[in-house]
Amino acid sequence: MKKKNNRDDFLGTTKRLLRNRVGGRCSNPECRVPTDAPSEEGPEKVNSIGKAAHITAAAPGPGARRYNSALKPIERRSIHNGIWLCGSCADKIDKDDKTYTVALLHEWKRKAEESAKREQGKKLPDEQDAVNTLVAAATGQTAVFLPNLMANASKAASGYLEKLDPRFAVETNFHNGSIHYAIHPKEPVDFKIISDYIYRKELREEIEESVKHGRDFVIDGNHVKLEGIPIIKEFEKRYTINNYKFEHLSRKNITVRLKTISPDSKAESFFYDLHGYAVLGTESIRIEAGGLNGLFLTKIKMPIEGKTAEVIFTVNFKLWDGLQLNSIQYFDKIYQLHYEMINNWKLNISAESEGIRSYAVA
Numbered sequence: 001m002k003k004k005n006n007r008d009d010f011l012g013t014t015k016r017l018l019r020n021r022v023g024g025r026c027s028n029p030e031c032r033v034p035t036d037a038p039s040e041e042g043p044e045k046v047n048s049i050g051k052a053a054h055i056t057a058a059a060p061g062p063g064a065r066r067y068n069s070a071l072k073p074i075e076r077r078s079i080h081n082g083i084w085l086c087g088s089c090a091d092k093i094d095k096d097d098k099t100y101t102v103a104l105l106h107e108w109k110r111k112a113e114e115s116a117k118r119e120q121g122k123k124l125p126d127e128q129d130a131v132n133t134l135v136a137a138a139t140g141q142t143a144v145f146l147p148n149l150m151a152n153a154s155k156a157a158s159g160y161l162e163k164l165d166p167r168f169a170v171e172t173n174f175h176n177g178s179i180h181y182a183i184h185p186k187e188p189v190d191f192k193i194i195s196d197y198i199y200r201k202e203l204r205e206e207i208e209e210s211v212k213h214g215r216d217f218v219i220d221g222n223h224v225k226l227e228g229i230p231i232i233k234e235f236e237k238r239y240t241i242n243n244y245k246f247e248h249l250s251r252k253n254i255t256v257r258l259k260t261i262s263p264d265s266k267a268e269s270f271f272y273d274l275h276g277y278a279v280l281g282t283e284s285i286r287i288e289a290g291g292l293n294g295l296f297l298t299k300i301k302m303p304i305e306g307k308t309a310e311v312i313f314t315v316n317f318k319l320w321d322g323l324q325l326n327s328i329q330y331f332d333k334i335y336q337l338h339y340e341m342i343n344n345w346k347l348n349i350s351a352e353s354e355g356i357r358s359y360a361v362a
């Protein structure tokens, strides 16, 4: 074959050998991408991003890298002077011969051939393998049983976060396709809520209400920053936090008894005992209690000074959907309470927690 120029180019067979000896993957150990795929242009067309690159340049000149004038042309185009690379790695080595030295490229080639030997006949990892590996790394369990996957991942996430700050217990829950984190302090923790100017008034009111009346509250994550809790910092790095929900931890289990007294004080009746919790504020006790198999819920704001409580009753009528009136459990009792309330019966509330009883009327 007649040479067209002064370049000592590789023969087609040499290129093919270079590619096949590394399993058709880039020889840069940090790259290793597959270089060849079919081209839709035709049944005999290959779409290759691979290049048989010269370790020492094919020709001298200003653009040549690692050119070795001591080599004969036959040595320069021999397989010993070639390395299979993807297009981008091939470009890279021809722009920096200080980083990509002859010795380094020979090292890459040797490693790539070793890898090809090791990988030959073995299944390549797929995406599911990547998930399994991740879970195995996170949970320390190598055999992944798929139904446990979410639980394991959740346990791993909680464990990771707890390690960041052992003052907290972290609960992770998957719900409707999103992840909810509950962070419970195990001990008193100091932190700062830093608010922007426009949100300051609203924030102060929320916190004051919470202190006075035992209310849980939500603050807008777009207007505040929390400082002093490393776990939160970790979330801020990855997510936009839309809101922070603060819940009172000091909840006391409580039993609520409702007594109704007729306007002439001659008749009285008791409603079913309701169970729930109470949170103590500086001005009132917040009570949430329910019963009757989830049908009946009451929210009570019971003042610490004074005797008049605010009461809201909620009946979950959904539970009655599609039932005959006379077959509805508790219907009579709820109807009676309703009747008494609109006919000015008095409501007495007694709440008992751990043997301590408090009373109020509404």
Ligand SMILES: [Zn+2]
Pocket: 026, 027, 028, 031, 032, 033, 085, 086, 087, 088, 089, 090
């Ligand atoms: Zn590459």
